[in-house]
Amino acid sequence: MKKVHIIIIIIIAVAIGAIFTTLNNTSTYADFGEAAKEPGNEFHVVGKRDKDKEMVYNPEVDANLFSFYMTDNNGVECKVVLHKNKPQDFEHSEQIVLIGKMKMPEKEFQASDILMKCPSKYNDGKPQASK
Amino acid sequence: MNYINEHLGIGKAGNLFVILSFVFALVASISYFLASRDNEEAASWKRIARISFRIHGLSVAGIVGTLFVMLYSHYFEYEYVWHHSSKDMPMRYILSCFWEGQEGSFLLWTFWHVVIGLILQRTAKTFEAPVMATISLVQAFLASMLLGIFVFEHRIGSNPFTVLLRNQPDFANIPLFQNPHYLDKLDGRGLNPLLQNYWMTIHPPTLFLGFALTVVPFAYAIAGLWKKQYNEWIKPALPWAFLGVAILGIGILMGGAWAYEALSFGGFWAWDPVENASLVPWLTLVGTAHLMIINKNNGQSLLAAFFLAVLTFVLILYSTFLTRSGILGESSVHAFTDLGMSGQLLIYLFFFLILGVYLIIKNWKYFPRQSQEEGIWSREFWMFVGAVVLLVSSFQIMFYTSMPVWNKLFDLHKAPAKDVIAFYNNWQLPFAFITTLLIAVGQYLKYKHTGLVEFLKKIAISFILSFALTIWVIYMLNFDKQYYSILLFSSIFAAISNANYMVMVLKGKIKKAGASVAHVGFALVMLGVLLSTSKKDVISRNTSTKSVSALGEKFSDDDNILLTKGDTLPMGKYMVTYTGKRAEGINIKFDVDYFLRDASGNLKKEFTLSPLVQTNPRMGNVAEPDTRHFPTFDVYTHVTYADLEKIKEEKNENKDEYDVEKIKSLKRGDTIFSSNAIIIFDSISTNVDRQKNKIEENDIAIVAHLRAIAVSKKYDATPIYVIHSNMVLPIPFELEPLGLLFTFRKINPSNGEIEISLQEKKSNTKDFIVMQAMIFPYINILWIGAIIMALGTFLAIVERIRK
Numbered sequence: 010m011k012k013v014h015i016i017i018i019i020i021i022a023v024a025i026g027a028i029f030t031t032l033n034n035t036s037t038y039a040d041f042g043e044a045a046k047e048p049g050n051e052f053h054v055v056g057k058r059d060k061d062k063e064m065v066y067n068p069e070v071d072a073n074l075f076s077f078y079m080t081d082n083n084g085v086e087c088k089v090v091l092h093k094n095k096p097q098d099f100e101h102s103e104q105i106v107l108i109g110k111m112k113m114p115e116k117e118f119q120a121s122d123i124l125m126k127c128p129s130k131y132n133d134g135k136p137q138a139s140k
Numbered sequence: 141m142n143y144i145n146e147h148l149g150i151g152k153a154g155n156l157f158v159i160l161s162f163v164f165a166l167v168a169s170i171s172y173f174l175a176s177r178d179n180e181e182a183a184s185w186k187r188i189a190r191i192s193f194r195i196h197g198l199s200v201a202g203i204v205g206t207l208f209v210m211l212y213s214h215y216f217e218y219e220y221v222w223h224h225s226s227k228d229m230p231m232r233y234i235l236s237c238f239w240e241g242q243e244g245s246f247l248l249w250t251f252w253h254v255v256i257g258l259i260l261q262r263t264a265k266t267f268e269a270p271v272m273a274t275i276s277l278v279q280a281f282l283a284s285m286l287l288g289i290f291v292f293e294h295r296i297g298s299n300p301f302t303v304l305l306r307n308q309p310d311f312a313n314i315p316l317f318q319n320p321h322y323l324d325k326l327d328g329r330g331l332n333p334l335l336q337n338y339w340m341t342i343h344p345p346t347l348f349l350g351f352a353l354t355v356v357p358f359a360y361a362i363a364g365l366w367k368k369q370y371n372e373w374i375k376p377a378l379p380w381a382f383l384g385v386a387i388l389g390i391g392i393l394m395g396g397a398w399a400y401e402a403l404s405f406g407g408f409w410a411w412d413p414v415e416n417a418s419l420v421p422w423l424t425l426v427g428t429a430h431l432m433i434i435n436k437n438n439g440q441s442l443l444a445a446f447f448l449a450v451l452t453f454v455l456i457l458y459s460t461f462l463t464r465s466g467i468l469g470e471s472s473v474h475a476f477t478d479l480g481m482s483g484q485l486l487i488y489l490f491f492f493l494i495l496g497v498y499l500i501i502k503n504w505k506y507f508p509r510q511s512q513e514e515g516i517w518s519r520e521f522w523m524f525v526g527a528v529v530l531l532v533s534s535f536q537i538m539f540y541t542s543m544p545v546w547n548k549l550f551d552l553h554k555a556p557a558k559d560v561i562a563f564y565n566n567w568q569l570p571f572a573f574i575t576t577l578l579i580a581v582g583q584y585l586k587y588k589h590t591g592l593v594e595f596l597k598k599i600a601i602s603f604i605l606s607f608a609l610t611i612w613v614i615y616m617l618n619f620d621k622q623y624y625s626i627l628l629f630s631s632i633f634a635a636i637s638n639a640n641y642m643v644m645v646l647k648g649k650i651k652k653a654g655a656s657v658a659h660v661g662f663a664l665v666m667l668g669v670l671l672s673t674s675k676k677d678v679i680s681r682n683t684s685t686k687s688v689s690a691l692g693e694k695f696s697d698d699d700n701i702l703l704t705k706g707d708t709l710p711m712g713k714y715m716v717t718y719t720g721k722r723a724e725g726i727n728i729k730f731d732v733d734y735f736l737r738d739a740s741g742n743l744k745k746e747f748t749l750s751p752l753v754q755t756n757p758r759m760g761n762v763a764e765p766d767t768r769h770f771p772t773f774d775v776y777t778h779v780t781y782a783d784l785e786k787i788k789e790e791k792n793e794n795k796d797e798y799d800v801e802k803i804k805s806l807k808r809g810d811t812i813f814s815s816n817a818i819i820i821f822d823s824i825s826t827n828v829d830r831q832k833n834k835i836e837e838n839d840i841a842i843v844a845h846l847r848a849i850a851v852s853k854k855y856d857a858t859p860i861y862v863i864h865s866n867m868v869l870p871i872p873f874e875l876e877p878l879g880l881l882f883t884f885r886k887i888n889p890s891n892g893e894i895e896i897s898l899q900e901k902k903s904n905t906k907d908f909i910v911m912q913a914m915i916f917p918y919i920n921i922l923w924i925g926a927i928i929m930a931l932g933t934f935l936a937i938v939e940r941i942r943k
Contacts, residue, residue, distance in 0.1 A: 011513055016525065020532055027536040027567065034563050035543065035554040053555035067813050068781060072700040072910040094700050094780040094910045097753065098760040108555075 036108065040081040041118065044111040054107045054118065056081035058099070066095040079105060079118075087111075091120045099125070143306070145323045146217045147210075154206035154301030161199035161250075162283035168192035169276035176269035176367070186269055190261060193276055196283075197254040203286070204251060207244070207300060211237050216326045219308055220244075220300035226330030236340040237331050239348075242464055242481070243286060243300045248345060250282045252352035260356070267376060270363035271356075278355055281488045285481060298481060333726055333756050339398040343391065347418060350388025351456050354421060356380035357428055358453035358496075361446050365499040370442060370507055374432050377449075379940045381429040386933035388422045393665075393926045404763040404778040406914065407673070408922070411564040413468050416541040417459030423534040424452040427527035434520045437587050440510050441524050443500070448527065450496030455538070457489040467544050517592060519585040526578040533571035537564065565673070569627055576630040576666055579659045580606075580637040583645075598644070602637035609636070617675060617917075624674045631670060634663035654936025661929025668922025679712030680777075680913040699914075700780050703732065705907040708743075714775075715743055718909055721782070727752045727764075730779055730909050734768075751778045751911065773917040781910035798881055798899040805893050814900055817850040817878055819857070824887070824894065828860055833871055839864045844884050844894055848875060859884040859896065 039052040059078035066075045075095040080086045089107060096102075102125040109120035171189035175182050207220070211234055216222040224244070225237040239245045257275050264271050288299025305326075306317040316322050357377045364373030395415060400408035409415065431445035462468060465482030514521045540563070543554055557563060584590075584599050610629040619625060638659040646652050680701035701711060703718035710716075715735040722729050729750040735743040751766040765778035804812045806821040813819070821844065828841040835841045839862050846857040859873040861884040872883040879901030886895035 012516070012521070013513075016528055020528060023532050024535055027532075027539055030567070031536070031540045031543075032554070034557045036557055038553040038555050051557070066781075067815070068702045068908060068910050072702040072781070097763065097781060097784075101760055 040083045041085045041087045041111070042083065044118065045113060045116065048111045048113040051108065051110055054079075054081055054109075056105055056107070058102060058105055059086055062086075064095075064099075068094070079107065087116060087118050089118045089120055091123055093120075093122065096123055096125060141318075141320055143217075143322065144320050147213075147215050148217075150206060150210060150215065151218060151301040151304075154203060154210070155299065157199045157202035157206060158283070158286045158288075158299060158301065161196050161203060162280060162287060164192045164196035164199060165276050165279035165283050168196055169273055169280055172269050172273035172276055176273060176363075182269070189269070189272065189276075193257055193261065193272065196276070196279060197258055200247070200250055200254050200283075203247060204238075207238060207247070208234070214328065216328050217304055217306070217323060218300065219303040219305045222305050222326070222328045224328070224331055226328035228327075229330055229336070233331055233336050233341070235345075236335055239344045240331055240335060240340075241300070243298050245344060245348065246282060246285045248348045249352055250279060252345075252349045253279055253282065253355060256352055256356060264376065267360065267363055267373065270367050271359045274359035274362045275355055278359075278492075281491075285484065294483075296484065333754060334402075334762055337402060339394070339402060343394045343398055346387060346394055347391030350384060350391040350418075350422075351460075353380060353384030353387055354425055354453050354456050356384070357425075357432070357449040358492075361449035362496065362499060365446065365503050368503065368506065370503070371435060371439060374436050374445070378429070378432050378436065379937045381425065381432055381449075382933055382937050382940070384425050385422070385429055386930050386937070388418070388425060389933075390926070390930050392418050392422055393923075397923070400776075400919075401767065402764055404765050406776075406778070406912065407676070407916075408919075409669070409673075411537075411561050413541045414463050416537050417462050420534040420538050420541075421452050421455040421459060423530045423537075424448055424455055427530040428452050430523050431527050434523050438510070438514075438520055439508060440514060440520055441527075442507050443504065444524070444527065446496075446500050448531065450493070450500065454489060454493045454496065455534075457485065457492065458538075461485045461489060462541070462545075467548065515589050517585065517590045517595070519582060519587050519590070522578055522582060522585060526575060526582070529571050529574050529578075533568060533575075536567050536571075540564070566623075569623065572666055573627050573630050576627065576634040576663055579663060580630065580634040583638065583641045583656060583659070599637060602640045603633065605640075606633035606636045617671070619675070621674050624670060627666065627670050631663050631667040635660050635667065638663065650935070651939055654932050654934075654939055657932030657935055658929050659932070661925045661927070661932050664921050664925025665929060666925075668919060668925055672916040672919040672922060675917045677712065677915040677917070678912070679714070679915055680911055681711075699912055700910045701913065702908055702910050708735070711913055712915065714746070716913075718907075718911075719748075720907070721909075724752075726755050726757070728755065728782070728784065730782065730911075732777065732909075732911070734775070749775065749777050753779055753782055753784065755784065769920075771920060773915050774919050775913065775915055777911055777913040779909050779911050783908070798901055801883070801897040801899045803885065803895055803897045805888075805895050807891075807893050812896070812898060814848075814878070814880055814898060817848045817855075817880070819880075819898070820847045820849070821845075821894070821896070822847060833860060835860075835862055835871075836864065842884070842887060844882075844896065846882060846896070848878060848880065850878055853877075857882050861885075861887055861894075 036051040036053055039054060040056075041054060044050075044052045044054060056079045059080055062078035064075070064077040072094055073092055075091045075093065077089055077091075077099075078086055079089050090112075091107075091109075104125070106124040107118060107120040108122040108124075109118055111117075112119050168189050171185045171192055175185035175189050210218055210221050211225050212231075214221065214225065214227055220241055220243060224240045225234070229237070237244075239248045253275060257272060257279070260271060260275070261268060285297045286299055287297035288302050289296055305311065306322070311317070316325070319325075357380060360373040360377035360380075364370055392415070395418070396408035399410070399415075428445060428448040431441045431448055434441045435445050461482060464485065467482070514524070540556075540560075543556060546552055547554055580602070581595075581599060584595055606629060609632050610625070613619060613628065613632070614625055619628065638656045642648060642653045642656045642660075646656065678699045680699060701709065701716075703709060703716065705718050705720055708715050708717045713736065715737075717733045717735070719731045719733055721731070729752045731748055731750050733748050734746045736746050738744045747768050749766040749768055752764050754762045754764060756762050761784060763778045763780065765776055767777070768775040802812075804810075806812065808821060808823060811818055811820050823845050824842050825845065826842055828835065828843050830837075830841065833841075841863075842861045843858050844861070846859070848855045848857055855875055855878065857873050857875050857880070859882040860871040862869045862871060868886075870884045872881055874881050881899040883897040883899075884894065885897050888894070
């Protein structure tokens with residue numbers, strides 16, 4: 010066997026390793042229901058902020074704790090506790106992606122991170138007459 | 141309707157240039173193809189091809205010039221101009237407007253190809269025709285991105301000269317366009333304020349020049365395969381490959397520097413898909429260039445060199461596809477939105493991939509082969525291993541980055557894991573270790589065969605020195621991450637042994653030292669990355685919440701600090717004070733003073749940092765960091781939360797008034813929060829000083845015992861609940877120092893709960909910010925390394941061209 014062959018075998022082994030660890034090191038897009046079934050696992054949940062329910066952020070007490078309510082794409086509502094600062098502009102968010110785990114039996118979603126999509130008015134202005 | 145003052149002529153001129161550039165790229169490609177055949181007509185085809193490519197180049201210059209004139213003159217009737225510029229924007233940003241949009245950035249790329257093509261016309265000699273055939277074809281594909289014509293209801297390209305604002309379907313019913321004089325009132329949407337800085341002026345042209353340079357090794361490789369000049373293409377293509385390594389490397393690091401200075405990623409590298417998309421082709425380009433060196437010296441690794449040259453160019457196309465198709469969506473901070481050209485990009489990508497792979501397979505059996513295998517103690521063997529490591533490393537990055545693509549192809553629902561950065565770091569560390577180790581020993585190995593004793597003798601001093609230095613650094617910095625310490629050693633080893641090579645072996649002959657200098661630079665980059673990342677110290681621990689832990693609750697002790705205006709808090713070795721905010725245009729700056737204690741224990745102001753929040757009309761509020769640079773470390777801060785609404789509020793209200801009351805039901809042990817304290821309900825009792833509170837004998841009086849825990853002190857609060865002849869007459873308790881007013885409203889005998897109303901003085905809601913601060917130690921090693929690496933590479937290129 011040539012040295013090149015040994016190297017090729019090593020490459021293939023490492024590449025397969027990369028593929029598998031990568032696939033294992035992902036979370037899954039899910040809704041609150043699915044997240045509740047597997048409380049230990051991390052999920053990405055997409056939904057909308059519940060505008061009528063209260064948001065609590067007391068930075069004086071804990072700058073890294075923010076809670077609010079979100080409705081997922083199936084219409085299921087859940088309390089969310091975000092272990093981070095309240096994102097700037099949170100009120101304007103249109104769509105939210107939460108990253109975290111469901112805490113049972115309280116049925117609180119413990120989010121470690123949040124991604125927000127701001128409304129399109131920011132992305133696309135319309136031509137307007139200037140004064 | 142006849143619109144007044146529109147400048148439709150210039151658009152027609154621009155469109156003509158677009159069509160010309162496409163047609164003549166195609167003509168150049170075909171005629172160069174015919175010119176590269178061995179027959180009598182070849183010479184005349186070559187003349188036609190040369191002229192065609194020059195006309196193509198002039199047309200591209202024409203497109204660029206026309207677009208500049210349009211931007212400069214504020215012709216907002218054109219969608220591109222309206223979209224990317226405005227009247228009040230300073231002219232120094234006109235370049236940034238030019239390439240903010242996709243069309244402009246394709247144009248920039250095309251422009252660099254033209255420059256490269258014109259140089260190759262003069263220098264490539266016998267390779268001119270086959271190399272330029274490929275480059276012209278690439279140009280035809282790129283030029284088609286600007287065509288903006290419809291073929292069987294499919295739009296090909298997006299043309300900045302033919303899309304008029306008033307014809308945009310999105311804006312069809314806007315009343316403004318009912319007015320023939322609409323242009324008098326129209327202003328552009330303007331350049332995104334986030335991009336209004338000098339980075340946006342220098343980063344894209346550098347990066348795109350790097351992208352463009354990858355076409356040269358690719359075109360040479362195709363020419364080599366096609367003309368069966370399997371080894372001859374290497375020598376002329378080699379300086380280009382290294383120029384690409386230098387420029388693309390600088391472009392990527394510039395992106396890192398931009399992110400570090402102006403974006404609140406919290407660092408210079410976040411393994412963001414867009415960053416990865418340019419890093420991966422750089423890695424494979426470095427691999428390509430080194431394989432080409434092997435081949436030039438002893439004719440080996442040819443297949444791998446061909447393969448990587450093709451792969452690098454295809455990866456450039458793939459990363460263009462990733463960033464411009466919108467497929468990355470939310471997984472990246474700065475992906476472009478889809479302009480409907482992703483299909484076109486894919487055709488382009490597969491065309492060149494299939495072309496390359498087909499030619500390699502077809503020619504494989506004819507490749508010249510070395511009769512003997514390279515020895516294990518030869519430079520070429522370990523260089524080959526290095527190239528393979530780079531390939532595997534880039535595979536790992538690309539596979540993970542492409543997750544949205546796999547999701548789409550296989551209908552998966554995979555999302556990136558929470559700690560993407562750690563995952564990449566852990567995977568890439570062994571690759572970086574092997575690469576730096578190979579860099580350390582590579583130059584000491586000779587081609588074909590190295591005497592082992594001689595090799596060990598030469599390398600020993602660097603090895604011992606590096607080992608000692610590593611131990612010293614580990615000790616001095618308290619470097620406790622064992623996994624990272626192997627990279628610490630290999631980077632130091634690579635830097636020292638290459639520096640030593642320059643002194644001992646090359647005897648300081650700087651002309652020949654290009655490779656050594658570049659390798660020292662790369663080793664320093666790795667060292668800077670390693671030290672600043674692994675010893676990164678988040679100093680903004682939540683020191684203001686000492687009282688919270690008294691509750692015994694699980695409060696996350698995370699990376700943010702709350703600074704109330706006027707208060708001084710410890711942060712790392714500093715004491716910090718938030719002194720207030722000020723508005724500068726759309727930026728709101730938050731001034732934070734940093735103090736150190738001098739010898740006599742007095743606080744001495746060291747510096748002020750003003751991280752800002754930009755109230756960006758296009759993207760909402762965006763935080764921008766502020767950094768203080770010291771020779772051995774940086775203090776980096778950015779605001780994570782600030783109450784911007786308050787800035788707009790009027791300030792003439794009476795601060796001494798109590799605000800509206802909040803009523804809370806409490807069980808024993810329950811807590812409520814005020815803006816400045818945590819209040820715990822301990823108990824109720826009848827232990828009331830009736831005389832002092834003027835409560836009559838027959839009245840029922842119950843006192844609630846509350847504890848208010850503020851940052852520095854604890855207080856008791858005892859509101860009293862009184863029933864006086866069937867009427868509830870509570871006696872409120874005012875806690876002056878905290879500006880709190882408690883009223884005992886109700887008592888529920890069945891479950892023991894009580895109702896307390898809490899009011900706060902309006903002055904309590906003080907101005908505050910939530911901020912992150914971190915120290916990046918030795919990050920300057922990274923930037924210095926980057927400069928050294930670039931200088932070394934240029935040195936090596938100059939030397940190769942001189943030969």
